[in-house]
Amino acid sequence: MAEVVLAVTGGIAAYKAIDVMRILQRRGHGVSVLLSRSAERFVTRGTFSALSGRPVGTTLFPDDGQLDYDHLDFARRADIVLVCPATAHAMAEMAHGLAGGVIGTTLLAFDGPVVVAPAMNPRMLAHPATVANLATLEARGVRIVPVSEGLLADGDVGPGRLADPVDICDAVDAALAPGELAGVRVLVSAGGTQEPVDAVRFLGNRSSGKMGWALASEARRRGAVVTVLASNVALPREAGIAYVDAPTAADLHRETVARMPGTDVLVMAAAVADYRPAAAVQGKIDKSASDAMRLELEKTPDILTEVTAARRPGQVLVGFAAEHGEDGLQRAREKRARKGVDVLVHNDVSVPGIGFGSDDNAVTIIGPGDAETTVGPTSKAACAAAIVDVFAGLVTHT
Numbered sequence: 001m002a003e004v005v006l007a008v009t010g011g012i013a014a015y016k017a018i019d020v021m022r023i024l025q026r027r028g029h030g031v032s033v034l035l036s037r038s039a040e041r042f043v044t045r046g047t048f049s050a051l052s053g054r055p056v057g058t059t060l061f062p063d064d065g066q067l068d069y070d071h072l073d074f075a076r077r078a079d080i081v082l083v084c085p086a087t088a089h090a091m092a093e094m095a096h097g098l099a100g101g102v103i104g105t106t107l108l109a110f111d112g113p114v115v116v117a118p119a120m121n122p123r124m125l126a127h128p129a130t131v132a133n134l135a136t137l138e139a140r141g142v143r144i145v146p147v148s149e150g151l152l153a154d155g156d157v158g159p160g161r162l163a164d165p166v167d168i169c170d171a172v173d174a175a176l177a178p179g180e181l182a183g184v185r186v187l188v189s190a191g192g193t194q195e196p197v198d199a200v201r202f203l204g205n206r207s208s209g210k211m212g213w214a215l216a217s218e219a220r221r222r223g224a225v226v227t228v229l230a231s232n233v234a235l236p237r238e239a240g241i242a243y244v245d246a247p248t249a250a251d252l253h254r255e256t257v258a259r260m261p262g263t264d265v266l267v268m269a270a271a272v273a274d275y276r277p278a279a280a281v282q283g284k285i286d287k288s289a290s291d292a293m294r295l296e297l298e299k300t301p302d303i304l305t306e307v308t309a310a311r312r313p314g315q316v317l318v319g320f321a322a323e324h325g326e327d328g329l330q331r332a333r334e335k336r337a338r339k340g341v342d343v344l345v346h347n348d349v350s351v352p353g354i355g356f357g358s359d360d361n362a363v364t365i366i367g368p369g370d371a372e373t374t375v376g377p378t379s380k381a382a383c384a385a386a387i388v389d390v391f392a393g394l395v396t397h398t
C-alpha cells in the first residue's frame with residue numbers, strides 16, 4: 001500500500017476531498033493532506049487532521065503557526081501526489097513550476113507519479129490558458145482525471161465538475177500499479193540533428209521531437225526506465241525521464257553506442273542527418289568572398305546498422321522511416337530488412353497536417369515478422385501508445 005499526499009486546492013469541490021481521502025484509506029493507503037490557503041476557506045485543517053491522524057500541511061513558514069513538519073517532509077514521504085480538487089490557479093502554478101506554498105514546493109521536490117483532478121467553471125476550463133496548462137502537465141506525464149459534465153455549484157452547466165471520487169481513487173491506483181515495462185531500460189532518440197556549416201549555420205531538418213517525446217512519455221508511464229537522447233528539441237521535459245543532449249549526428253552516434261550495453265529497447269525516432277559538411281568552417285563564412293559556394297558533404301555513420309550488428313540477444317530495436325510519397329511504405333519495408341531491426345515505423349511526411357512538427361501523425365508499424373499495423377491519422381500520443389504496445393510484446397522479462 002502506498003503513501004498518498006492529497007493536495008487540496010481552493011475550489012467549491014474541496015469538501016469532496018474528504019470522500020476521496022476516506023476511499024483511499026479504505027483501500028489501505030496512508031494519506032497525508034496539504035491545504036492551499038484558499039482551500040482553508042472551504043474546508044478546515046481540523047477535519048483533515050482528525051480524519052488522517054496526521055499533521056496537515058498548510059504553510060512553509062513556522063511563524064505562520066506551529067509547524068509540526070519540515071517543508072520537504074511531504075515530498076520525501078510520498079509515493080504519489082494527488083491534487084484534488086485542482087483549481088485553474090493550482091494547475092497554472094504547477095505548469096510553471098511555482099513553489100510559493102507548501103503544495104507547489106512539495107510538487108517540485110517530488111519526482112514520482114502525480115494525479116490531478118481538476119474542477120472549475122466550464123469557462124475557466126475552456127480558457128486557452130487553462131487548456132495550455134493542462135497540456136503542459138499531460139506532456140510532463142501528469143495524469144489528469146477528466147472532469148464530468150453537469151450542473152455546477154455556480155449555476156453554470158457544462159464540463160467542470162470534479163470526477164467521481166471512486167474514479168479519482170482508481171486513477172491513483174492505476175498510477176501506482178507497476179506497468180508492463182517495469183524496470184525495462186528504454187533509450188529513445190528524438191528531434192533532428194544539426195550539422196555545423198560554420199560557427200553560426202547548420203544543416204538541419206524539420207523534426208520537432210514530438211513523436212520521440214510522446215514515445216518516451218508512454219514508455220515511462222508503463223514503468224520503463226527511460227533515457228532520451230535529445231537532438232535540438234525545445235519541448236518541456238518530463239520529471240522521471242533522463243535527458244541527454246545530442247545535437248549532431250556524431251553526438252547521437254557516440255551517445256547511442258555508449259548506452260547500448262545498458263539498454264533493453266532502442267527507439268530511434270530522431271531524424272539524423274545522412275550527410276554533414278566534411279569540415280565545419282571556423283568563424284562565420286563571409287558572403288563577400290564569392291558569389292557561389294560549394295559545400296562538400298560526407299556521409300554520417302549509420303547508427304542503426306551499427307547497433308543492430310552489435311546487438312545482444314533480447315535487445316529490441318525500433319527504427320523510424322520518414323518517407324515521402326507513394327512508394328514510401330515499400331521503401332520502409334526494405335529498410336527494415338536491410339537494417340535488421342525488429343520493428344520499423346513508417347510515416348509519410350508528404351501528407352499535410354501530420355508528421356514533422358505537427359501534433360498528429362499516421363504511421364504503419366512494420367513488424368515483428370510479417371505484422372503491419374496502421375494507426376491514424378491521430379495524435380502522436382495515440383501513435384506512441386500503439387508503437388509501445390508492439391515493442392512491449394517483444395521484451396523478454398528476466
Ligand SMILES: Cc1cc2nc3c(=O)[nH]c(=O)nc-3n(C[C@H](O)[C@H](O)[C@H](O)COP(=O)(O)O)c2cc1C
Nearest residue numbers: 009010011012036038039087088089090119120121
Ligand atoms: C466560492 C468560490 C468558489 C470557487 N471555486 C473554484 C473552483 O471550483 N475552481 C477553481 O479553479 N477556482 C475556484 N475559485 C477560485 C479560487 O479559489 C482562486 O482562484 C484561488 O486563488 C485558488 O487558489 P489555490 O489554487 O491556491 O487554492 C473559487 C472561488 C470562490 C470564492
